[in-house]
Amino acid sequence: MPKITFEEIKSLLLKSINECDCEVELSLTFADKDNEYMIIIYHDHCSFQRCGTSEQQSGEYKFLTLDELYKAQQIDNIV
Numbered sequence: 001m002p003k004i005t006f007e008e009i010k011s012l013l014l015k016s017i018n019e020c021d022c023e024v025e026l027s028l029t030f031a032d033k034d035n036e037y038m039i040i041i042y043h044d045h046c047s048f049q050r051c052g053t054s055e056q057q058s059g060e061y062k063f064l065t066l067d068e069l070y071k072a073q074q075i076d077n078i079v
Contacts, residue, residue: 010066013041027051033076039069050075 009026016024028037036051040060046069047060063069073079 006070009039010070013039013046013066017041017043030078033078035076037074037078039066041066048074 013024013026016022023043024041026039026041028039030037035056038049038051040047040049045062045064046066047062048069049060050056050058058075061072061074063072071079
């Protein structure tokens, strides 16, 4: 699987919201985690969450910027 940098992800997410006016949901998987995760970009914030059944879901953790999200420790000790 190709490795993609945070800067590449950030660029694509910002392009989607700023140029295409489209809220995008980016699904992520990690080799050491069983669940799928998601970053969602909105006009005024972004969020991170764990996906899955209703018992597994984390709900959205909201951040003002993608940089703030990137630096924060997320659910399941993801940084």
